[in-house]
Amino acid sequence: MELPAGVAAEGSAHPVHRGRSIGPESSTALGAIVIFAATRLIDLGEFRRPLAFRHSEFILTSATCRSALIFDILYGVLLGVALSVAEMPARIAVPTMPSWSWACRASP
Known part of the structure; x- marks a missing residue:
């Protein structure tokens, strides 16, 4: 059974993008971009x-x-x-x- 877009499977710890779970590498890169942007604001x-x-x-x-x-x-x-x-x-x-x-x- 396929889940609709934006819905994570039960127990999934990763964010969901278009029905697929974003891997830990992508989450790490996203976190680095957010931290970089926050440091540029200060x-x-x-x-x-x-x-x-x-x-x-x-x-x-x-x-x-x-x-x-x-x-x-x-x-x-x-x-x-x-x-x-x-x-x-x-x-x-x-x-x-x-x-x-x-x-x-x-x-x-």
């Missing part, structure tokens, strides 16, 4: 910008990138947002230098 030079701005921004950026690679894009971004919200009270509690100088000039 510009490592852009990781220097948060480092020049603030060290905590670089930590947030790298933690979000790593968690997206480890846990999947949705959970990685959610973890990055959660880390950013968790860091927010620290930013609010310690004012930046320009506001310190303004506060020192305003006090008698």
